[in-house]
Amino acid sequence: GENVEQHPSTLSVQEGDSAVIKCTYSDSASNYFPWYKQELGKRPQLIIDIRSNVGEKKDQRIAVTLNKTAKHFSLHITETQPEDSAVYFCAASNEGSARQLTFGSGTQLTVLP
């Protein structure tokens, strides 16, 4: 089955700096890669996703890049703000994975004022 590894487990950045979280996946058939943000005490929420036929996708200060050859994808947050502090999860899925997402282990991002 699919295995998703996520690094780093914790990340601290100064406000205004950029943050990058990286994930690798094992199943070359995976073709959908969402990212979730979970603020303290709240539910995980989808913030951005990318399909395998796209190399990069941007939405304001966040972007995701995908390298299918290397089987890794990354979340980039620019001009970080204190409200970006949260746990971020990457995930992967494909049509043969019984409709479930396989999650990475999460990254605790702290933006220091």
Place this chain on the structure above:
Amino acid sequence: DVKVTQSSRYLVKRTGEKVFLECVQDMDHENMFWYRQDPGLGLRLIYFSYDVKMKEKGDIPEGYSVSREKKERFSLILESASTNQTSMYLCASRGTGVYYGYTFGSGTRLTVV
């Protein structure tokens, strides 16, 4: 917006009790999931269901069972609660199709004493 509602935000139960966690979604999604979330362990899949009366074991099904009598409702059952089942439980639903993410419920914080 898809809504996934978990019946209880906080629960305290005694060891040995039978515990029911309820999850209801309102967007006619075929796929529903139960995860538990523990610090440092990320999201671990307990059970999932892709149709009424269908269920599949996830990564950590021991000590749990599920019920899906109606499409919109997916229940997690702890047959005899134990202290090591103290955790945050998250329900999620997902539409059919590869390029859909999950929508999560708000979570149930279960404490077994």
